[in-house]
Amino acid sequence: xxxxxxxxxxxxxxxxxxxxxxxxxxxxxxxxxxxxxxxxxxxxxxxxxxxxxxxxxxxxxxxxxxxxxxxxxxxxxxxxxxxxxxxxxxxxxxxxxxxxxxxxxxxxxxxxxxxxxxxxxxxxxxxxxxxxxxxxxxxxxxxxxxxxxxxxxxxxxxxxxxxxxxxxxxxxxxxxxxxxxxxxxxxxxxxxxxxxxxxxxxxxxxxxxxxxxxxxxxxxxxxxxxxxxxxxxxxxxxxxxxxxxxxxxxxxxxxxxxxxxxxxxxxxxxx
Amino acid sequence: xxxxxxxxxxxxxxxxxxxxxxxxxxxxxxxxxxxxxxxxxxxxxxxxxxxxxxxxxxxxxxxxxxxxxxxxxxxxxxxxxxxxxxxxxxxxxxxxxxxxxxxxxxxxxxxxxxxxxxxxxxxxxxxxxxxxxxxxxxxxxxxxxxxxxxxxxxxxxxxxxxxxxxxxxxxxxxxxxxxxxxxxxxxxxxxxxxxxxxxxxxxxxxxxxxxxxxxxxxxxxxxxxxxxxxxxxxxxxxxxxxxxxxxxxxxxxxxxxxxxxxxxxxxxxxxxxxxxxxxxxxxxxxxxxxxxxxxxxxxxxxxxxxxxxxxxxxxxxxxxxxxxxxxxxxxxxxxxxxx
Numbered sequence: 001x002x003x004x005x006x007x008x009x010x011x012x013x014x015x016x017x018x019x020x021x022x023x024x025x026x027x028x029x030x031x032x033x034x035x036x037x038x039x040x041x042x043x044x045x046x047x048x049x050x051x052x053x054x055x056x057x058x059x060x061x062x063x064x065x066x067x068x069x070x071x072x073x074x075x076x077x078x079x080x081x082x083x084x085x086x087x088x089x090x091x092x093x094x095x096x097x098x099x100x101x102x103x104x105x106x107x108x109x110x111x112x113x114x115x116x117x118x119x120x121x122x123x124x125x126x127x128x129x130x131x132x133x134x135x136x137x138x139x140x141x142x143x144x145x146x147x148x149x150x151x152x153x154x155x156x157x158x159x160x161x162x163x164x165x166x167x168x169x170x171x172x173x174x175x176x177x178x179x180x181x182x183x184x185x186x187x188x189x190x191x192x193x194x195x196x197x198x199x200x201x202x203x204x205x206x207x208x209x210x211x212x213x214x215x216x217x218x219x220x221x222x223x224x225x226x227x228x229x230x231x232x233x234x235x236x237x238x239x240x241x242x243x244x245x246x247x248x249x250x251x252x253x254x255x256x257x258x259x260x261x262x263x264x265x266x267x268x269x270x271x
Numbered sequence: 272x273x274x275x276x277x278x279x280x281x282x283x284x285x286x287x288x289x290x291x292x293x294x295x296x297x298x299x300x301x302x303x304x305x306x307x308x309x310x311x312x313x314x315x316x317x318x319x320x321x322x323x324x325x326x327x328x329x330x331x332x333x334x335x336x337x338x339x340x341x342x343x344x345x346x347x348x349x350x351x352x353x354x355x356x357x358x359x360x361x362x363x364x365x366x367x368x369x370x371x372x373x374x375x376x377x378x379x380x381x382x383x384x385x386x387x388x389x390x391x392x393x394x395x396x397x398x399x400x401x402x403x404x405x406x407x408x409x410x411x412x413x414x415x416x417x418x419x420x421x422x423x424x425x426x427x428x429x430x431x432x433x434x435x436x437x438x439x440x441x442x443x444x445x446x447x448x449x450x451x452x453x454x455x456x457x458x459x460x461x462x463x464x465x466x467x468x469x470x471x472x473x474x475x476x477x478x479x480x481x482x483x484x485x486x487x488x489x490x491x492x493x494x495x496x497x498x499x500x501x502x503x504x505x506x507x508x509x510x511x512x513x514x515x516x517x518x519x520x521x522x523x524x525x526x527x528x529x530x531x532x533x534x535x536x537x538x539x540x541x542x543x544x545x546x547x548x549x550x551x552x553x554x555x556x557x558x559x560x561x562x563x564x565x566x567x568x569x570x571x572x573x574x575x576x577x578x579x580x581x582x583x584x585x586x587x588x589x590x591x592x593x594x595x596x597x598x599x600x601x602x603x604x605x606x607x608x609x610x
Contacts, residue, residue, distance in 0.1 A: 016356075018357065022390075029384060033384050036380055037373075104373075105372070108365070109372070109385070109432065111336075112336065112337055113388055114358075115388050
């Protein structure tokens with residue numbers, strides 16, 4: 001066995017704090033671990049593959065005629081809406097999987113290592129952006145196949161896609177928090193759906209706001225999901241970046257600032 | 272010369288690897304750890320012996336910064352576990368009761384990821400992983416997913432993962448529970464080698480034999496308290512080298528038989544938890560002949576008699592006056608008690 005095991009303590013550089021750089025490096029390693037896991041269990045990607053395809057088809061053909069007169073006119077409305085809904089719903093899975101992962105022994109080892117406390121969480125969340133990317137790409141692709149030709153051009157569509165991915169990563173911290181707090185994976189799923197279902201449907205994602213009663217319009221207009229959907233529509237359909245773009249990113253940042261610390265704290269407290 | 276060398280390999284900031292005073296952890300109304308003191312000299316193996324639910328794992332988790340003590344204090348090489356947790360984590364390796372490795376990944380992927388997390392470069396991490404897999408005889412299985420690993424392979428990988436950073440102090444929580452005798456012996460060899468190379472090891476076990484075989488000092492822990500502490504020989508001396516078990520035919524003679532046992536062997540006897548059996552520590556197995564003659568002289572007829580090595584149960588009977596089996600179980604741990 002290795003002679004260096006003696007490991008003199010005086011020779012070790014001991015610090016009680018982790019630098020930002022170390023936190024970043026640790027998180028990226030943890031993200032690498034997440035990607036390896038996805039590669040080993042590709043069936044995890046079923047939902048992000050089929051949900052965008054099925055939902056886009058269903059909603060477009062069911063509501064198209066009723067809302068916009070025909071399917072073609074509905075596409076610029078529904079594609080951004082369904083994109084936001086699909087990708088954010090996908091971020092629930094992050095919380096569920098985190099819960100399952102944390103119940104395994106390997107998280108004990110992560111806790112006993114001298115790494116940044118945020119890394120196991122941030123890394124897992126970071127790896128899941130691959131899921132959001134798949135869902136985003138497939139939704140736009142389905143739209144394209146059905147005849148959606150965004151006027152903003154490819155560049156703006158890519159920016160819109162990236163924005164949705166970034167915002168979903170930020171929002172996934174909320175579900176990560178549920179994941180850390182909840183007793184088991186099923187309850188994470190339950191709580192998260194309960195929060196997300198009203199939020200995505202009480203928005204402008206599927207129907208024009210003007211058709212709703214006044215009191216509901218009031219909520220729909222302050223709903224952050226509406227702002228995100230509008231921002232995507234502006235970008236994809238007219239290539240413009242407006243107030244909704246900024247407010248979406250600011251809102252997403254606020255979520256991280258609030259939820260990342262309390263999630264890490266809760267994670268640390270859980271034995 | 273040799274002596275001086277081995278001494279200088281030890282930490283210079285004091286000779287204690289672990290100093291814990293009055294550690295307490297309460298879960299609900301269960302005082303899992305109730306004032307534990309532990310002092311572990313650097314460069315030694317220290318055994319914590321006790322049944323399931325005695326508080327062994329909880330104690331280790333507190334020392335390894337995985338659990339915050341409700342009271343008391345603990346230092347690892349002079350660094351406080353609560354005030355300087357990140358420093359403590361740089362000095363320890365932890366191998367848990369349940370293998371703390373990633374099931375979905377292969378052995379080499381596991382080790383590389385832990386190596387990267389510990390600050391090794393891509394190449395170094397790979398090299399270190401290869402080295403450790405070789406040392407632990409896992410090279411052939413390196414690329415296979417862990418799902419197909421046997422219990423022994425998992426434990427070895429788990430221990431290998433704890434050694435990546437070459438920590439001066441290693442916690443082993445029941446390293447051999449559930450292993451077959453051959454793999455257990457391999458694990459013992461590995462543990463001895465680690466200490467020979469200067470590491471300090473704190474291990475928990477349910478088996479007196481294991482603690483006896485490996486540890487320089489042993490703490491017996493029961494209901495969250497240390498009830499006895501000393502070298503293996505000191506502990507054994509307190510309970511006798513071997514243990515007598517005696518069952519007699521006529522229950523009416525029970526008290527009389529107990530008196531004779533105590534007279535002949537000169538020790539205090541106990542009644543086994545299953546009832547009906549007299550147990551007593553024996554310093555010398557040869558004394559059993561005297562005992563048999565004495566029993567025949569008063570006409571007590573035997574049903575069963577055996578002389579055994581002391582079991583954990585008897586250590587407990589001797590030290591605490593109650594058996595392992597009436598131990599209140601920690602609900603989070605398994606109910607099975609190995610004696």
